[in-house]
Amino acid sequence: MSAQDCLVALMIAVSASDEDIRTAELVKIQSAVNNLPIFAEYDVDRMNVMAQLVFDLFEQEDGLDALFGLIRNNLPERLNETAYALSCDVAAADGKLGEAELRLLEEIRYELDLDRLHAAAIERGARARHMRG
Template identity: 40%
Template sequence: MTLSAHDALIHLMLVAASSDTTMTDKELTRIQALIERMPVFEGFDRSRFAAVANECADKLNQPNGLDHVVDDAIAALPAKLQDTAYAVSVEVTAVDLFLEQEELRFLELLRDKLDLDRLTTAAIEVAARARNRRLPG
């Protein structure tokens, strides 16, 4: 079954959030906030979120699940949304301002599979860190 672009973006965010084996409340809240506020998600029926998440989890639990989820998601996205896919994935992993090795490896995998240049991905990463920074103390 072919994913919609909305479902593909959500799958990538969910994989990004769970890439370190734990999806935190902050990450889940960020995913839901992105779905609510980003123009790319206009028209997405939010009541489908749980079903989309379950479909992603089912795929991940199959042999070579990570590769299948990422490849299926990328195939479902128009080329003009590849930078958006990377940006939402980075946004989810950057929510706590500390990336585990597994999260870094997932972002590297995604970067390699997307048709994006290194300058674009670096700019996305720096912007996410800047948006998530907090005042000291």
């Protein structure tokens, strides 16, 4: 798994966490992959592979732990804040944050060992970017 695969997998996991993948969330993921510099060399066909991996893992009892293991082993620490920011953007994309999404974001924050103040700033930024009228 590449670092970019890890980022995509986390975004998909956040979208799938409430068992309701919304169009706004998919558009947000696609937009990130198409526009952010970190994905400049990324093969977009890998998105389907990552989606299937996440769905397969989520069907297993310890699937989330397995996903976090892959992230820990393949995502460089310098991209932890990027991973959390992308996860927050996907969670905020549809204007609703459900209990499952909030729980997963909390677990991602813990797994990525993010400083609480930095995480709060990232969350605030996502909220501000996705505010509705």
